[in-house]
Structures are given as structure tokens and as C-alpha cells.
Amino acid sequence: VRVCSVVGARPQFVKAFPVSRRLREAHEEVLIHTGQHYDEALSGVFFEELDIPEPDYNLGVGSGDHAPQTAEMMRLLDEVIAEEAPDVVLVYGDTNSTLAAALVAAKREPALAHVEAGLRSGKWSMPEEVNRVLTDHCSDLLLTPAANAAETLRGDNVRGEVVVTGDVMYDAVLAVRDRALDESTPLPVSGIRPDEYVLATVHRAANTDDPDRLAAILDGLAAVDDPVVLPLHPRTEAALHEHGLYDDAAERLRLVDPVGYVAFLRLLADASKVATDSGGVQKEAFYLDTPCVTLREETEWVETVEAGWNVLVGGDADRIAAALTDRSPLPPKPELYGGGDAAGRTVDALESVLGDGSSVAERA
Ligand code: UD1
Ligand code: UDP
Numbered sequence: 001v002r003v004c005s006v007v008g009a010r011p012q013f014v015k016a017f018p019v020s021r022r023l024r025e026a027h028e029e030v031l032i033h034t035g036q037h038y039d040e041a042l043s044g045v046f047f048e049e050l051d052i053p054e055p056d057y058n059l060g061v062g063s064g065d066h067a068p069q070t071a072e073m074m075r076l077l078d079e080v081i082a083e084e085a086p087d088v089v090l091v092y093g094d095t096n097s098t099l100a101a102a103l104v105a106a107k108r109e110p111a112l113a114h115v116e117a118g119l120r121s122g123k124w125s126m127p128e129e130v131n132r133v134l135t136d137h138c139s140d141l142l143l144t145p146a147a148n149a150a151e152t153l154r155g156d157n158v159r160g161e162v163v164v165t166g167d168v169m170y171d172a173v174l175a176v177r178d179r180a181l182d183e184s185t186p187l188p189v190s191g192i193r194p195d196e197y198v199l200a201t202v203h204r205a206a207n208t209d210d211p212d213r214l215a216a217i218l219d220g221l222a223a224v225d226d227p228v229v230l231p232l233h234p235r236t237e238a239a240l241h242e243h244g245l246y247d248d249a250a251e252r253l254r255l256v257d258p259v260g261y262v263a264f265l266r267l268l269a270d271a272s273k274v275a276t277d278s279g280g281v282q283k284e285a286f287y288l289d290t291p292c293v294t295l296r297e298e299t300e301w302v303e304t305v306e307a308g309w310n311v312l313v314g315g316d317a318d319r320i321a322a323a324l325t326d327r328s329p330l331p332p333k334p335e336l337y338g339g340g341d342a343a344g345r346t347v348d349a350l351e352s353v354l355g356d357g358s359s360v361a362e363r364a
Contacts, residue, residue, distance in 0.1 A: 003088045003350070004086040006097060008037060010046065013043065017172060018342075019171075019346050025347075030056045032057045038060070059077065074103055085110070089113070090113045091105075092114075093115070096131065111354050113139065115168055115346060118152045120152055140159070142161065144164050145337045145338065164338075168342045168346065180262045180263075189229050198221070205235075214239060218253070221252075222253060223324075271290050282299060295320065
């Protein structure tokens with residue numbers, strides 16, 4: 001099978017690396033980076049650390065408002081897809097890069113396969129929700145991390161074939177965990193000790209764009225006695241400056257630049273808790289036995305909440321502080337998103353559903 005994989009943002013480099021490795025054992029992969037993320041700390045470091053091959057194309061689209069950014073990605077992706085003529089376009093998650101590639105594939109010959117299909121927040125005001133729903137409806141092959149997401153897709157009457165593969169991010173954690181947890185490597189941030197700090201990440205538009213909500217989140221984090229390490233996403237750094245909150249945040253929290261994946265897993269594994277609005281981090285926390293406090297009202301990863309390892313606290317300072325200081329024992333961990341072989345299952349599904357080289361539309 002000839003595959004064009006499209007990535008563009010930090011979480012997609014992590015999701016793509018185990019799949020890409022498996023894919024290249026038996027198939028041909030053309031890797032396309034849209035350039036949505038371009039800083040070394042948000043892009044280059046992942047390629048270096050995870051040994052991801054240099055992209056065959058970097059479209060260099062960069063930042064912008066949703067429509068112009070997505071449109072520019074589509075314009076450039078369309079040229080590459082026409083030129084490369086793959087059997088399949090493979091996309092990950094829910095970013096604007098995902099949607100742009102999905103729309104381009106839907107209007108051209110190749111089949112579209114979506115990894116992390118079927119996830120929903122139920123909140124249409126969230127840009128990622130729009131991207132997910134539309135991508136799922138464009139897809140010929142929908143690969144889901146758990147049975148629940150497959151049920152959602154059946155309820156949505158999607159056209160494509162649904163396969164439960166498990167979570168490719170679990171594969172990624174398993175591949176890097178030993179390296180990240182190597183005892184001889186010091187914690188990547190100075191002045192903190194294992195189990196005596198909280199890790200935090202904040203980058204959702206809903207949390208960064210509203211100054212009152214962002215201030216309340218900072219208050220909730222700062223109410224914890226232990227140090228709080230916050231690797232700052234550039235969107236959040238810009239928002240802190242814009243809302244006049246930066247100096248106050250720098251005084252009360254340990255603000256650091258975004259760190260690479262290996263360092264991040266180490267920080268996450270050794271934290272007493274993590275406070276986050278990230279999708280990926282909620283799952284990684286679960287895989288690394290760190291209780292998660294999610295700075296949102298809802299989550300796509302409902303299984304982690306049901307299992308008692310994740311609590312939704314929204315943007316309320318008191319609820320954030322209470323959840324971060326709660327030391328109640330946690331229940332035993334069930335297996336939620338497969339056994340860490342999702343990349344292999346993804347490649348198997350590509351082979352069995354699309355392996356004869358014809359598009360799904362032709363086969364139907
Ligand atoms: C994007 C995704 C989000 C994902 C996140 C992962 C969309 C709509 N959003 O959000 O789903 O969770 O990536 O991190 O696709 N910037 C830089 N350097 C960079 C990239 C961005 O400084 O390398 C700054 C720019 O000011 C830019 C802002 O960050 O305007 C936001 O970047 P963008 O890619 O639009 O969205 P994210 O918030 O990163
Ligand atoms: N991550 C990282 N360094 C950081 C913050 C996050 O390597 O400073 C990794 C994290 O381990 C996860 C991914 O980035 O694999 C999550 O990306 P992000 O939170 O930006 O996006 P989301 O998952 O919310 O779409």
C-alpha cells in the first residue's frame with residue numbers, strides 16, 4: 001500500500017511515529033508535514049528524539065486564523081496528493097491539519113484513513129470537535145482507540161469501515177518509557193523532586209482566550225503548596241502577555257519552555273498529579289500512573305474519568321486546588337485503550353481494507 005501520512009502539530013508527531021515505523025516495514029510512506037507547528041520545541045525536537053524520518057514535504061503553512069490556515073493547507077496538500085497519487089491518505093487526531101487533508105482526500109482518488117476516529121466532546125464551539133466530526137464523515141477507514149468511539153461512529157452513520165485498534169499513543173509511551181524513566185537521568189527541570197511537584201499544561205482556546213478563565217486557572221494551580229511546573233505552549237505564553245498575567249504567573253509557577261517528548265514523559269511520570277487541558281496528556285497520565293485533573297468541563301477520554309484516574313474540574317480555581325490536593329487512593333487501573341499494539345493493528349487494517357490498491361469507493 002502506498003500511503004501519504006499527513007502531520008502538522010505536536011501531538012501528531014507522537015501519534016504518527018509508532019505507526020510510521022510499522023508501516024515502513026512493508027509499505028511505502030510519503031510523510032507530509034503541513035508546518036502548522038514550526039518551532040523547534042513544538043516540531044523539530046520530536047523528529048530528532050523519536051527518529052522520525054525527515055518529512056518528504058514540509059508545506060510551511062505556519063500560524064493563522066482557522067479558515068486561511070486550513071485553506072492554505074488544502075491548496076498545497078492538493079498539489080502533493082495529485083503528484084504522489086497514494087492509495088491512502090492517513091490522518092491523525094483533530095487539528096486543522098487533519099481536516100485539511102481529509103477534505104483534500106475526499107475530493108480526490110485516494111482513500112482516507114483516520115486514526116483517533118470517533119472521539120467527541122459534544123461541544124461544537126470547540127474547533128477540534130468540528131475537525132473530528134467532518135474528518136470522520138470523509139473517512140473510508142476509521143480507526144478507534146476503544147469500543148465506545150466505534151459505537152459513536154455507528155450512531156453517526158459514517159460511511160467508512162470502523163476498526164477498533166487501541167490507542168497509538170500507548171504504543172508511543174511504551175516505546176519511550178524506559179528512556180524517559182532512566183534513573184540516571186536527572187529531572188529535566190531543576191529544583192523539583194519526584195512526587196513533590198505538580199505538572200501542568202494549558203493550551204486550549206477556551207482556556208487561553210478568556211482572561212478571567214485563564215486567571216482563575218492560574219489561581220487554582222498556585223494554591224498548591226508544592227511547585228507547579230508549567231511548560232508554556234506558545235499560544236498560552238502569548239495569552240499571558242496579552243492579558244497582563246505573565247509576571248504574576250512567573251512569580252507563582254515554574255514557567256518553562258515546552259519540553260521534548262522524553263523529558264515530558266519523565267516530568268509526567270514523576271509528578272504527584274498533572275493538571276491539563278490536553279487530550280494526549282490525559283491518556284499518558286493514565287499510562288504512567290499519574291492522577292489527572294482536567295481543566296475542562298468535558299473530555300473525549302471518558303473512560304479515564306470512569307476508571308477514577310481523571311477528574312473534570314473546568315476552570316474554577318477552588319475546584320482545581322481541591323482536586324490537586326486530594327490524596328484519596330485510586331482504584332486499580334483497567335486496560336482502557338488496548339494493549340500497546342495499536343500501530344500494528346492500524347497497519348493490518350490498512351492492509352485488509354485497502355490492500356488491493358483500489359479506493360474504497362471503487363470497491364463499494
Ligand atoms: C493546535 C490544534 C490543537 C492541538 C494543539 C496541540 C487546531 C485548531 N488546534 O492548537 O487541536 O491540541 O495544536 O499543541 O488545529 N505558535 C508558535 N509556534 C508554533 C506554533 C504555533 O508560536 O510552532 C503560536 C502562534 O502564535 C499561533 C498559536 O501558537 O497563532 C496557535 O497555534 P495553532 O497551531 O493555530 O493552534 P494550537 O493552539 O497550537
Ligand atoms: N508534550 C511534550 N512537551 C510538552 C507538552 C506536551 O512533549 O511540553 C507532548 C505530550 O507528551 C503529548 C503531546 O505533546 O504526547 C500532547 O500535545 P498537546 O497537549 O499540545 O495536544 P493535544 O493532545 O491536546 O492535542
